[in-house]
Amino acid sequence: MKKFFVFFSFLLLAWCQSAPQEGTQKLSVVTTFSPLYSHTVNITKDAATVHNLVPAGTSVHDRQVTPSSAKIMEEADVIITNGLWLEEFLDGRLGDLQAKGVLIIDTSEGIALLEWDPHHHHGEEEGDHGHEEESHGHDEEEQHNEYNDDEEMTYKDPHIWLDVSNAIHQTNLIRNALAQADKDNAELYYDNANEYIKKLETLENDIIEKIALVENKQSFILFHDAFNYYLHAYGLEDQKAGVVQDIAGVNPSPQSLAALVETIREGDASIVFTEPQFSPQIVKTIQNETDVFIGQIDPIGANVSPNAYINNMEYITTELTNAMLLVGSAWLLGE
Numbered sequence: 258m259k260k261f262f263v264f265f266s267f268l269l270l271a272w273c274q275s276a277p278q279e280g281t282q283k284l285s286v287v288t289t290f291s292p293l294y295s296h297t298v299n300i301t302k303d304a305a306t307v308h309n310l311v312p313a314g315t316s317v318h319d320r321q322v323t324p325s326s327a328k329i330m331e332e333a334d335v336i337i338t339n340g341l342w343l344e345e346f347l348d349g350r351l352g353d354l355q356a357k358g359v360l361i362i363d364t365s366e367g368i369a370l371l372e373w374d375p376h377h378h379h380g381e382e383e384g385d386h387g388h389e390e391e392s393h394g395h396d397e398e399e400q401h402n403e404y405n406d407d408e409e410m411t412y413k414d415p416h417i418w419l420d421v422s423n424a425i426h427q428t429n430l431i432r433n434a435l436a437q438a439d440k441d442n443a444e445l446y447y448d449n450a451n452e453y454i455k456k457l458e459t460l461e462n463d464i465i466e467k468i469a470l471v472e473n474k475q476s477f478i479l480f481h482d483a484f485n486y487y488l489h490a491y492g493l494e495d496q497k498a499g500v501v502q503d504i505a506g507v508n509p510s511p512q513s514l515a516a517l518v519e520t521i522r523e524g525d526a527s528i529v530f531t532e533p534q535f536s537p538q539i540v541k542t543i544q545n546e547t548d549v550f551i552g553q554i555d556p557i558g559a560n561v562s563p564n565a566y567i568n569n570m571e572y573i574t575t576e577l578t579n580a581m582l583l584v585g586s587a588w589l590l591g592e
């Protein structure tokens with residue numbers, strides 16, 4: 258009898274642990290923005306419901322929580338975040354949701370982080386507002402929880418997904434979390450993640466090969482300072498000559514604008530990249546003064562879909578290398 262009871266308890270325990278909600282309901286997963294959505298749906302395929310919070314074609318900076326996204330988060334089993342202040346708009350909510358039993362994953366955990374320059378990205382001295390990591394810190398009313406009390410982290414660059422190795426790390430963390438939350442499908446999540454990681458490894462090799470083909474690497478000015486992980490991973494750090502918006506969404510001062518124009522006139526940058534999520538007007542002003550080559554790259558991607566992350570990394574690489582090849586050959590021809 259005792260043996261039977263132990264066996265029965267084990268069954269009951271196993272059932273409780275493996276049931277995401279009542280019985281047959283699928284695991285409900287929320288991702289904050291497009292790259293995390295891509296990683297997550299490649300792991301779950303149809304085995305879970307995956308909602309994404311930040312719509313396609315908008316910046317993750319300065320997001321607001323809408324009533325519908327608040328409801329989606331409250332009904333979630335798992336919330337997948339980038340971490341590092343990127344989801345500043347969720348501050349104060351994640352702690353409460355975790356207390357209610359939602360599993361919250363910070364995919365930046367364990368990643369080798371790059372430094373931010375606090376003068377450029379904090380905006381505290383000028384009292385500016387607008388970037389993900391600057392406006393959180395010194396509000397007396399703010400709730401202190403594990404998601405917003407680490408000052409150190411405000412000096413780290415949050416755009417981690419732009420290095421494919423980091424995306425693979427994030428995929429592994431998401432897989433582990435989903436397998437833990439939904440044990441019935443754990444094996445499926447592992448198999449799907451392996452398949453997706455193979456695609457990411459191919460992507461990474463393609464990026465390295467394409468950049469290696471550019472012999473005459475041109476220097477460029479980025480729209481906002483989102484690409485440090487990409488530049489660091491693929492050997493283009495020396496090509497970054499400046500940034501149009503030190504704080505995402507905030508146009509440069511007349512002095513900063515004059516300095517960018519000077520950088521281009523002195524030949525220290527020959528390309529300026531716009532980003533589709535921000536108005537290109539200020540870049541047109543720079544172009545009118547300098548006739549500089551304008552390209553466009555996008556840190557997040559134009560849509561929210563299973564292939565969006567890989568497609569966008571290919572797009573960034575194509576735009577960067579094409580611009581460098583075009584401007585480089587024009588330079589060789591003496592134009």
Ligand SMILES: [Zn+2]
Pocket residue numbers: 318389416481482483505
């Ligand atoms: Zn940014």
